[in-house]
Amino acid sequence: MIALSNLRFTCTTTRVARTGQPVTKCLARPPRQQHVISLSYSGRIGRRAVLSSAALLGALLGQRSVAVAAGQLEIEKVLEDPRWPEKWPFRPENFQRYDESxxxxxxxxxxxxxxxxxxxxxxxxxxxxxxxxxxxxxxxxxxxxxxxxxxxxxxxxxxxxxxxxxxxxxxxxxxxxxxxxxxxxxxxxxxxxxxxxxxxxxxxxxxxxxxxxxxxxxxxxxxxxxxxxxxxxxxxNRCFPTKAISLWTATxxxxxxxxxxxxxxxxxxxxxxxxxxxxxxxxxxxxxxxxxxxxxxxxxx
The missing domain is CATH 3.40.50.150 (Vaccinia Virus protein VP39)
Structure with missing residues (x-):
């Protein structure tokens, strides 16, 4: 994850997959070297839900997420020291989606x-x-x-x-x-x-x-x-961005x-x-x- 000030509130379609429909890189890590952030949002989810999800995971994971992005920590090790909060940390808005039809x-x-x-x-x-x-x-x-x-x-x-x-x-x-x-x-x-x-x-x-x-x-x-x-x-890191939960597309x-x-x-x-x-x-x-x-x-x- 990166600082909130660096977040770009766009939903970038990086390629058209074999689906015949656009499939978005929800947050790609191109060839195992770099963490690229793309956030999807809409009037239905809004900036609040996306920012809330990003901020929440930033608080929970902190520098560990940054370390993974920088290649300083293997992603497999994220769960070796997860530091779970005492209670379920997520809010209903974290599971909202662009398309709630x-x-x-x-x-x-x-x-x-x-x-x-x-x-x-x-x-x-x-x-x-x-x-x-x-x-x-x-x-x-x-x-x-x-x-x-x-x-x-x-x-x-x-x-x-x-x-x-x-x-x-x-x-x-x-x-x-x-x-x-x-x-x-x-x-x-x-x-x-x-x-x-x-x-x-x-x-x-x-x-x-x-x-x-x-x-x-x-x-x-x-x-x-x-x-x-x-x-x-x-x-x-592939998804239909309109149907993925905001917690996912924001992280x-x-x-x-x-x-x-x-x-x-x-x-x-x-x-x-x-x-x-x-x-x-x-x-x-x-x-x-x-x-x-x-x-x-x-x-x-």
Whole structure:
């Protein structure tokens, strides 16, 4: 994060992704060297919400965020000393969005596209291959929330149950790795339609920034995870800026790691293991690649 006096209240569309729609770098860190700040706001969120979110994270993270931006602290270490406040530090306005119209409208048309570049996708798939239970086990159950037409799981990976929960039925029906799917808007009702202690793994790919009821969703994830099961929240610096919460668009990569870690920490006190971060941003010799981070924690047995 940078000083508030340096914040620029613009929403800069840096490229048109394969979505066919503009996708904004919500706060990019171009090729692992520099932290670039772009804030989105509107009359609906307003400067107050964005400034409030930026100021709040500045107070909570302080020089640690600056150190990450300057390359003096590895982003993975943000959660090694998170210094959690005693109480949930966020306010309702931190979860406001530019576009508060029903998400069902926004996601009504299917998007058979990917929202991160191929290098980031490959890095995430490789990571999943390293942490998932062995393929082919009938006893294993996996849940992909905010799912779509592709989950970026390893090619050929199977489990007894692979459930997808998303916003668009046409997208979900195209996801060949799912054994079942359900359509639901978690921003309207965070209740997951699954029994207690069901899943070994929960994944969420580049969508945690859209959740406006994150505590409720993380409480539900804890409920449906088996004891010892793990939830993996992966994210980059790409988003639909009109639908991302102001807390996200007002802050940077290090802050995002802390924010997602805080969801685990506060959702069910003592219910998750201490959250950790893995920076899986691919190293490339030439050109640019999207950064990629995973924040994860396990349900305490």
């Amino acid at each position: 029903p998400d069902s409208f926004f996601y009504s048309q299917p998007r058979f596209v990917t929202h991160i570049d191929d290098n980031a996708i490959n890095a995430l798939t490789k990571f999943y291959g390293e942490v998932f239970p062995s393929s082919g086990l009938e006893s294993v159950a996996i849940l992909d929330i905010c799912s779509s037409w592709v989950s970026h799981y390893p090619k050929g990976y199977t489990a007894g149950r692979v459930a997808g929960l998303g916003m668009n039925e046409q997208e979900l029906s195209r996801n060949v790795q799912l054994t079942e799917y359900a359509v639901k808007d978690l921003n309207v009702d965070a209740k997951l339609p699954y029994a207690n202690n069901t899943f070994d793994v929960i994944t969420n790919c580049v969508s945690v920034d859209y959740l406006n009821k994150p505590l409720e969703v993380f409480q539900e994830m804890h409920r449906v995870l088996k004891p010892g099961g793990t939830a993996y929240m992966s994210f980059s 940077g990569d290090a802050d995002h790691v802390w924010i997602v870690g805080s969801y685990f920490h506060y959702a069910v006190p003592g219910g998750f293991s201490a959250p950790k971060c893995k920076d899986i941003t691919p190293k490339v010799l030439f050109g640019h690649t999207d950064p990629m981070y995973v924040v994860y924690a396990s349900k305490q047995a």
